[in-house]
Amino acid sequence: MWQALYEELKELGFVVITVALDRGPEDARPWIEAARPTHPSLIDVGHAVADLYNMVNVPTVVWIDERGRIVRPNDVAFGTDTFRHITGIEAARHLGALRAWVRGEAQPKASRADMEIPRAERGGEAPVMAAREVRALQPVPSQADQQARAEFGLGRWLAERGRGEAAERHFVRAGELAPHDFTIRRGTMPIRGIDPMGPAFRAMLEEWVGAGKSYYRPLPD
Amino acid sequence: MSEPERSFTLLDGGRPVEVPARVEGGAVRLSPQAVEALGWRLEPEGLCREGLCVPVPAGAALATPDGIALEALAALLDRPLALDLEEGAAYLGASAADRAGALASLEAPDFTLPDLHGRLHSLAEHRGKKVFLVAYASW
Numbered sequence: 467m468w469q470a471l472y473e474e475l476k477e478l479g480f481v482v483i484t485v486a487l488d489r490g491p492e493d494a495r496p497w498i499e500a501a502r503p504t505h506p507s508l509i510d511v512g513h514a515v516a517d518l519y520n521m522v523n524v525p526t527v528v529w530i531d532e533r534g535r536i537v538r539p540n541d542v543a544f545g546t547d548t549f550r551h552i553t554g555i556e557a558a559r560h561l562g563a564l565r566a567w568v569r570g571e572a573q574p575k576a577s578r579a580d581m582e583i584p585r586a587e588r589g590g591e592a593p594v595m596a597a598r599e600v601r602a603l604q605p606v607p608s609q610a611d612q613q614a615r616a617e618f619g620l621g622r623w624l625a626e627r628g629r630g631e632a633a634e635r636h637f638v639r640a641g642e643l644a645p646h647d648f649t650i651r652r653g654t655m656p657i658r659g660i661d662p663m664g665p666a667f668r669a670m671l672e673e674w675v676g677a678g679k680s681y682y683r684p685l686p687d
Numbered sequence: 688m689s690e691p692e693r694s695f696t697l698l699d700g701g702r703p704v705e706v707p708a709r710v711e712g713g714a715v716r717l718s719p720q721a722v723e724a725l726g727w728r729l730e731p732e733g734l735c736r737e738g739l740c741v742p743v744p745a746g747a748a749l750a751t752p753d754g755i756a757l758e759a760l761a762a763l764l765d766r767p768l769a770l771d772l773e774e775g776a777a778y779l780g781a782s783a784a785d786r787a788g789a790l791a792s793l794e795a796p797d798f799t800l801p802d803l804h805g806r807l808h809s810l811a812e813h814r815g816k817k818v819f820l821v822a823y824a825s826w
Contacts, residue, residue, distance in 0.1 A: 468821055480817045483810065487824045491803055497825055498803050506808040508800040510822075512701050517781060518789075518796035521822050530795040530818040534811070537793075543821075568817055597793060606787035609767065616769040616780030623698055624774060632774045639769075652826055662826035 467545025471561070472505045479532070480568045481505055485515045487524060487649050489657045512622065516649045517615050520607045523648040523682065527560070529567060529594060537567075537594045539604035542684040553682055567594050603685055614644035618654065625657050634658060645674075648681070692718070697757075698778040699725055709753050710772055716754030725779075729755060734763060795820075 472482040482505040486494035491509050498507050515521065519528060521540060529538035542553075543560035550556060595603075607615075621636030637658060641651045651670060655662040671681060695708035695715065706721030719729060726736050729750065733740040741763055743749050749759045757777060761768035767780040789796055795818075799809040810818065 481813050482819045484821045487822055493825045495803060508802055508808055510800050514798050515822055518798060524822050524824045526822045528820040530820060532815050534795050534814050535793050536795050600793060601791055604790050606790050607783045609783045612780050612783040613767040616767040616778045619698060619701055620769040620778035629774060632771055636769060656826055
């Protein structure tokens with residue numbers, strides 16, 4: 467699905483980079499082989515990108531402009547409506563905005579505040595969002611979040627060495643420190659021999675949603 | 688009496704470094720060489736790396752008779768430390784303040800990762816293009 471978008475827009479100076487937050491290449495391989503991407507399709511077993519961008523679930527998407535600046539922070543986007551009945555998120559919402567950005571068309575998100583940014587800094591194009599808005603909407607990690615990521619890193623290293631019981635202590639601790647971080651709570655399930663689509667996941671989700679919290683947290687409209 | 692030194696694995700942002708250490712009373716003490724293996728050196732100015740020094744406050748309890756205290760080192764660098772004394776391993780993560788500062792700058796953090804064939808790709812290679820970065824997973 468992202469491959470089709472890449473094909474559609476690549477002549478306009480656009481690239482898609484997909485990053486699989488999976489325990490190893492073999493988990494990601496069926497997805498990558500089905501998508502047959504010609505854009506970079508990467509595997510991130512250590513969750514380096516989740517750490518750098520403070521991502522706490524998948525899918526998470528970020529827009530980065532020609533100068534390497536974040537112009538739209540972490541958002542939830544799907545390429546199709548296959549799971550819309552579960553996620554409640556319509557693919558067209560994000561895709562429409564993305565196409566407009568790549569084509570350099572007027573941005574529905576641009577507000578008057580954007581005009582305060584000098585034209586040079588805007589790269590001459592209408593900005594997607596004011597820099598202050600990007601900053602306000604981009605969640606930053608707490609110390610507990612980073613402690614959870616360190617526990618995850620230690621757990622993963624121990625698991626790789628067959629120290630499953632020791633690894634489990636750190637995965638559990640990581641989940642307690644950052645209960646909103648599903649790249650840890652759900653993402654470690656395959657490493658721990660737990661079905662990430664099975665009863666353990668459903669129980670976790672029911673508890674989370676039952677407490678009035680959202681599993682997917684897209685940007686506000 | 689001090690415990691004998693044993694091999695300890697420090698994962699510095701994921702990079703494993705084997706260092707000799709003493710584990711005593713639930714605390715890890717590193718030799719100056721072990722701290723150097725992490726890229727730091729304890730000098731009169733403080734804890735130094737590439738000419739930049741972090742001053743060591745009087746109460747930091749960094750230097751002990753048995754070596755440099757790993758927990759105090761992590762606290763001084765404001766980095767999270769995940770520790771497993773039984774397994775003889777610790778993971779030094781990234782500082783929340785560093786991550787928050789980097790994100791607030793709006794400079795997209797660079798990364799280098801392999802594809803399915805083991806070929807490495809960096810975000811920075813795509814400077815000059817609009818990048819749609821998508822994190823997903825099989826789970």
